Each structure stands twice: as structure tokens, then as C-alpha cells.
Amino acid sequence: MNDISKAGRTRPPRKPRSPEATKQDIIAVAMREFAQNGLSGARVDEIAAKTGSSKRMIYYYFGDKEGLYLAVLEEAYRKVRTTEAQLDLEHLRPVEALRRLVEFTFDHHTSNEAFIRLVMIENIHHGAYLARSKTIQELNVSAIGELERVYQRGLQEGVFRKGLSAIDLHWQISALCFFNVSNRATFSQIFRVDLSSRKALAALRGHVVEMVLRNVLKSPA
Amino acid sequence: MNDISKAGRTRPPRKPRSPEATKQDIIAVAMREFAQNGLSGARVDEIAAKTGSSKRMIYYYFGDKEGLYLAVLEEAYRKVRTTEAQLDLEHLRPVEALRRLVEFTFDHHTSNEAFIRLVMIENIHHGAYLARSKTIQELNVSAIGELERVYQRGLQEGVFRKGLSAIDLHWQISALCFFNVSNRATFSQIFRVDLSSRKALAALRGHVVEMVLRNVLKSPA
């Protein structure tokens, strides 16, 4: 359209081609959009627009909208597990290790709303995409191992009660930490409380830790 | 198109006009569809088709898709509160009253997946529609009253520990009972457990009750 000759034109921002960066850019943008609007609510055109790339590239790399969603989901889980792996509970006494795990989970969920929302969205879809993913399956089962060891140590030291399992504990911790983020909107509105203030979060965090510990300790604090 | 004269034709199923029934029919169908597919995922045409009525009627009564969704949300909350009101905790000892409330909540949520899913969906939308609804606001705050009385009685009898509030208790009970339904799909898949079997549900129910009681009781059972 313009009359600058091919030879003489100033270079268009000179994007060095890098497929991997393009992919990651798309996934990052898509994660925000899917987390914000859900699978059907998110718009491919909108995602493309917010990308440094184009819609064409989304289809080139991810096939279709669902393929992109799946890639986002996998990336989200991958990040979580990577973070969790940093946690080192082996050198702590059982009670402290458990406390730390709960606090860590609470803090992590609280500051990663996008992940929580993606899991909510995935549950709305009955876990259909998670079922389709091989990589996610592998990532997660291992995550329970460390908790299992903590619980066993607690049993041996005689500080934890019998009758629970690592899965039970994980379920309980997850439930409390997840709900804090997932249902904050409706809960806050119905009971006219602000659950996102620093103060309210600190109180909730304390309650969650206490609840988990009281449930697993042989005698109360 | 056909040649049966107006006067002589066999009557089409002779629907007796009843606006209220039509509305309720639409709401019931829409509740299933919205709970299943979300706000953006649900299709107005699909809802209309499954109705005894038509798409035009949806717009006639509810204005637009969002109006219909709001009506569904209000109806869902209304039903829940109606059911809850049947619960009579006043004549029970505090511990038994609390146990009963937890069991009731667990059972209710478990058998009303549509409601849970609507709340999840509403949270995905940051509670925007709930905020818009006046009727829901009124329904809910009162629900905490009964729990408050139970807790106070427990304190007076010296069986409950201090430092909690009815809101705290409600939050905890909700979290555990809600998560059981809301995250069953992903949780089951990741840890290869079936959490919807009768046996698994009974175990979970027991754990939830125990967890709430251990948290509030002064001394463990």
C-alpha cells in the first residue's frame, strides 16, 4: 500500500523467528483468557489479538481451540508441580512439615488464582481434557509421595493418629485451600465479608492450618 | 399447508395456557443446561428445544440469556434455603446438632450437583449475577443464625472451644462439602480413585464430620 520500495523500506520490527517463544507467548495469553472466561467464554480472536502473534499461529501450533486449552491446562499443572517440588519437608519434624505443607498450599493457591480457575473450569467440563492428557497424569501421582512419608513419620513418632491416609490428608488440605479461592466471590457477597483483605486471609490461613493439624494430631495443642 | 379445515382438524395437543407453568418449565430446563454447560456454553436454542415452549417465550419472560441465567440462579438458591429451613437443630444437644448440620450439608450437596455447578459457574463469573440479585441476598444471611445459636450453646455447655464464629464454621463445612462435589472429576482422575461410589462417599462423609467436630470440640472424642 505505501510507496516505500522493498529494498529501501525500514525493517518491520524485525522479529527474530522463534517458534518456542511464539508458542509460549500464545500459551501465556491463552491462560489468562481461559482462566478469565472459561473454555467456551474465551475467544480465539481475542487471544490472538493479545498475542504478539496471530490467529493463524494458534491453529498452526495447537490445531484448534480445544488443543490450545489442553496445552494451557498442561502448562498450568506443570508449573504447579515444579513449584511444589521445591518444598523440602524431609528435614522437618512431622508436625512442622505438615504445617508447612498446608501453609505452602494455602499461599500458593491464594496467589495463583488462574490455576484454581482453570481447575474449576476443567471440573465444569467433567475433567474431560485432563483425562485426555498423558503428561498431567504422570505429574501428579508422584506429588502424594512426600505427604505419605510425613504422615508415616508422624505415626512412628506417635504424634499423628491412625486411620488416615496421605490421600485423605491431601483431599482435606486441597478442599480448604481451594475453596478459599474458588468460592470467594459468592461467599463474600452472601455474607458481606471481605475475604481477600490481607487480614482476612491471614485469619483464614490460620484456621485452615489449625483445622488440618487438629484433625491429624493425637492430642490437641 | 395441510388440507384439514380449521373447523374440522384434530386439535393440536390442546395446551391449556398457563404462564407460570411455562416459566417454570423453562427455568427447569435452563437450570439443567446452564449447570451442564455454563453460561456461555449453554445454548438458548438448545434450551428452547428441550422446553415445551419456544425461544420466543424465553425472551418474552426473561429478556435475554443473562436474565434467564439469573432467574435460574435465584431459583436454585431459593430451593436450597427452603430445604435447609426444614432442619431443626434447636432441640438437639450442640454436638449432635453440629454433626447433623454437617451430615445434612454433605448429603445435600452430594445429591444436588446442579446447584453446586451453578455456584461454581457463578464464581467463574466473579459472582456478578449474584451481586445483581436482590432476592438471593435476602435469603442467605439468615441461614447463619441457626448455626450461631448452636455454637453459642456449645460454648455455654463448655463442649466447644472459643475463638470461632458461626461464619468460620459455615465456611469450613461449606468448603469440605462443596469440594467433594465440585472437584470430584479432577481429583478422581489424578489420583485414580473413584470418589462417587457409595462406599467412598460414606468414608468422605465420616471424615468431614470428624474434621469439623475435632476442630470445634474442646477435647477430642
Add this chain to the structure above:
DNA sequence: CTCAGAATGTACGGAATAGTTAGTTTAGTC
């Protein structure tokens, strides 16, 4: 340098979908 294949831009097609227009039927009222 050349060539193949990967990466990217542009513009468009076509299905799906929310919402509407214009009219018809019914039920109650005087």
C-alpha cells in the same frame, strides 16, 4: 546459492447463535 520446509500474514467462508419482527391465538371482560 539454492532449495525445502518451517513459520507467518491476510483475508475470507460458513456455521452457529443471540436476539427480533410481525403476526396469531387464547382467555377473560363488558
Add this chain to the structure above:
DNA sequence: GACTAAACTAACTATTCCGTACATTCTGAG
């Protein structure tokens, strides 16, 4: 039994939105 407003139907429209066809540019290998 004529009139009116509410209840209802069928067909249509405008737009949104996923996905693609086609052309082009870049990059690394030989």
C-alpha cells in the same frame, strides 16, 4: 359476541466466531 391484553408461533436477521485457503518470508542444510 366484540374487544383487549396476555400468551404464543414461525420465520428471519445480524453478528459473532471458529477455522481455513492461499500466498509469502524466513532459516538452515547441502
